[in-house]
Amino acid sequence: EAGVTQSPTHLIKTRGQQATLRCSPISGHTSVYWYQQALGLGLQFLLWYDEGEERNRGNFPPRFSGRQFPNYSSELNVNALELEDSALYLCASREGSGVQPQHFGDGTRLSIL
Amino acid sequence: RKEVEQDPGPFNVPEGATVAFNCTYSNSASQSFFWYRQDCRKEPKLLMSVYSSGNEDGRFTAQLNRASQYISLLIRDSKLSDSATYLCVVKSMGGSYIPTFGRGTSLIVHP
Numbered sequence: 001e002a003g004v005t006q007s008p009t010h011l012i013k014t015r016g017q018q019a020t021l022r023c024s025p026i027s028g029h030t031s032v033y034w035y036q037q038a039l040g041l042g043l044q045f046l047l048w049y050d051e052g053e054e055r056n057r058g059n060f061p062p063r064f065s066g067r068q069f070p071n072y073s074s075e076l077n078v079n080a081l082e083l084e085d086s087a088l089y090l091c092a093s094r095e096g097s098g099v100q101p102q103h104f105g106d107g108t109r110l111s112i113l
Numbered sequence: 114r115k116e117v118e119q120d121p122g123p124f125n126v127p128e129g130a131t132v133a134f135n136c137t138y139s140n141s142a143s144q145s146f147f148w149y150r151q152d153c154r155k156e157p158k159l160l161m162s163v164y165s166s167g168n169e170d171g172r173f174t175a176q177l178n179r180a181s182q183y184i185s186l187l188i189r190d191s192k193l194s195d196s197a198t199y200l201c202v203v204k205s206m207g208g209s210y211i212p213t214f215g216r217g218t219s220l221i222v223h224p
Contacts, residue, residue, distance in 0.1 A: 041216075042217060045213075104156040
């Protein structure tokens with residue numbers, strides 16, 4: 001069974017540009033979560049999608065947005081990139097029940113120059 | 114008080130040692146608990162769920178103490194490959210299935 005897949009692996013942008021990160025959940029998983037992990041810091045919750053809808057978002061500015069497609073894959077968009085957006089962006093999926101654990105993709109490492 | 118707190122370490126132990134980590138949580142309504150392992154610059158990987166009665170998986174034992182609101186992870190016979198950061202995760206039910214991650218505890222196992 002394929003795990004959570006994310007693309008691209010690495011992304012290099014400059015300040016002010018826009019970035020799009022993609023995630024495909026494990027087959028059968030309908031919930032997708034996005035996290036930001038800056039170097040040396042813990043995971044910061046960004047967004048949660050379930051059944052195509054945004055269910056919750058963390059304490060991030062509106063320039064962080066995303067969506068979930070009918071096939072449950074998801075996209076994270078970051079507009080007006082800033083230097084401090086440099087981080088590892090992790091996507092996780094889980095099965096329908098909230099008690100199930102999340103499974104993570106390898107992440108996208110976003111570097112802002 | 115942070116929702117989930119862990120001692121960042123590092124815990125520096127020799128091969129073969131037994132080491133234990135604790136993780137405290139503030140929300141008494143928390144109902145699901147997990148330990149993840151994260152290697153440097155890699156994604157977190159589920160190590161084990163934590164059940165009320167405690168559970169064991171090989172050299173790893175997880176326990177939950179609801180009264181004192183903490184979970185623990187015990188690693189016996191440490192291996193060099195156990196070197197990683199161990200993340201505690203707590204989920205509360207009731208509409209918001211957002212897990213809260215601790216900052217992690219760093220373990221270094223040396224020869």
